[in-house]
Amino acid sequence: MRGCAERQAAPCGVCTQLFGSLTLEERGAIDRMRRQSSFAAKELVFAQGDVAARVFSLSQGVVRIYKLLPDGRRQVVGFALPGDILGLTLSETHALTAEAIEPTVACSFPRAAFRRLVDGNLAVLRRMNLLVSQELASAHDRMMILGRxxxxxxxxxxxxxxxxxxxxxxxxxxxxxxxxxxxxxxxxxxxxxxxxxxxxxxxxxxxxxxxxxxxxxxxxxxxxxxxxxxxxx
Amino acid sequence: MRGCAERQAAPCGVCTQLFGSLTLEERGAIDRMRRQSSFAAKELVFAQGDVAARVFSLSQGVVRIYKLLPDGRRQVVGFALPGDILGLTLSETHALTAEAIEPTVACSFPRAAFRRLVDGNLAVLRRMNLLVSQELASAHDRMMILGRxxxxxxxxxxxxxxxxxxxxxxxxxxxxxxxxxxxxxxxxxxxxxxxxxxxxxxxxxxxxxxxxxxxxxxxxxxxxxxxxxxxxx
DNA sequence: CGAACTGTTGAAGTTCTTCAACCGGTGTGG
DNA sequence: CCACACCGGTTGAAGAACTTCAACAGTTCG
Known part of the structure; x- marks a missing residue:
């Protein structure tokens, strides 16, 4: 939290959403791995098929998340806003593409270390569970919208x-x-x-x-x- | 595992999938809360809006999971098979209806106790996280299918x-x-x-x-x- | 046996798509 | 500087995919 807030205007979503319960030491460790990146409009954050190296936490801008078919058809799965976490896959490669719509700022963490930290901390893991479950519930709503x-x-x-x-x-x-x-x-x-x-x-x-x-x-x-x-x- | 396997033909999915890492004592505790139910074809397991009292683990049969619109339109979100877990919501009421397609057998646990157990155990929580994340990924695939x-x-x-x-x-x-x-x-x-x-x-x-x-x-x-x-x- | 239900098929209709033209704004190179 | 291409958005006309309405066959079940 501290580290995040210090170095940038908008707070880093991961810190506020996920790591509130960590010790100062742990937060320091994750914060040292933090890297901030900017993306111009239409710039890729990561692409379907890429090795999932980093997890992103959006602090400014809007990102579209989508899947592509070989023939070019596209399904936009969602739009990410500041505070949202991107690239949080359990598989080694991304199944989704993330692309900036507006000029965007995000901080990112190595995925492996991020996972390790999450997986080792009960409170963080619970929080993560909550986030994923909520996304799943809204995915169900979207199925209704898309289908009916x-x-x-x-x-x-x-x-x-x-x-x-x-x-x-x-x-x-x-x-x-x-x-x-x-x-x-x-x-x-x-x-x-x-x-x-x-x-x-x-x-x-x-x-x-x-x-x-x-x-x-x-x-x-x-x-x-x-x-x-x-x-x- | 033991308790589940003893009392019924098909193994209880929750035991094999989720609770493999629990101590015998913990397993005993959850097993004492276990209740087995059978459902005839077209019988409801739970309905959209119901208070989410229990979590179900399917051991036999097939269940349709769906959402209903006020005017009767329906979106089937998925089909559950033996081994699948149902009713695992974080909200107090079900957002989905689950209805047996074939004669079905499931064991169930009080949701609160189930949650408490899951939330208190790192290995179980990780496993749960994996399951929910996989479901979310397949929900994304379904969006593509429904939309495109x-x-x-x-x-x-x-x-x-x-x-x-x-x-x-x-x-x-x-x-x-x-x-x-x-x-x-x-x-x-x-x-x-x-x-x-x-x-x-x-x-x-x-x-x-x-x-x-x-x-x-x-x-x-x-x-x-x-x-x-x-x-x- | 008839009623109810599921599934198939035909014909007509509707919604949404495809193809095409056009408009305004932006950027660019002659 | 301006002509021109390009891009995003809107609109019209024609077409296609899917739906709706309707009829019918085969099963199940009371």
């Missing part, structure tokens, strides 16, 4: 969940900033860019949202929520 | 992954037993029963599979694999 939601419902669900995650940054503002491209949204929701664009337009026409430069404003909270939870109209 | 695969690819991917999981039971047999209904498969893949049926027929016509009572035979391994991994034909 209509385009409109997908978009509404995406906007609301994205806003909820961004609330820390954007505050109570009605405006939802969308740093990712239409293609990212399409690949996140299992749609095409055209459908995303058209659905945005349609949602605007019926007064659910308002499209503004850099994002959207949710104009009709209630109806957006109704769509997102797929309640029978 | 065609109906044919979905079906091929499903058949191959199901066969791989069943291999323990079915052995090297070419025949893949499908105890679940077309509706289950449809809701698992984000399709309709009609599309599942038609796609089965089409895959049979082109010689990839052969439909047999109670399941299918994979006739053209190579082409099935090609479809499932979505290689550009």
């Amino acid at each position: 939601y209509t385009a409109e419902e997908k978009m509404a669900a995406f906007l609301l969940s994205w806003r909820a995650r961004r609330r820390a940054r954007d505050g109570g503002a009605k405006m939802v900033a969308l740093p990712m491209s239409r293609r990212d949204i399409a690949d996140y929701l299992g749609l095409t860019i055209e459908t995303v664009s058209r659905t945005f337009t349609r949602l605007e026409r019926v007064g659910v949202i308002e499209i503004v430069p850099g994002g959207v404003r949710i104009a009709d909270e209630k109806r957006a929520l109704g769509l997102a939870s797929a309640s029978p109209a | 695969y065609t109906a044919e690819e979905k079906m091929a991917a499903f058949l191959l992954s199901w066969r791989a999981r069943r291999r323990a039971r079915d052995g090297g047999a070419k025949m893949v037993a499908l105890p679940m209904s077309r509706r289950d498969i449809a809701d698992y893949l984000g399709l309709t029963i009609e599309t599942v049926s038609r796609t089965f027929t089409r895959l049979e016509r082109v010689g990839v599979i052969e439909i047999v009572p109670g399941g299918v035979r994979i006739a053209d391994e190579k082409r099935a694999l090609g479809l499932a991994s979505a290689s550009p034909a």
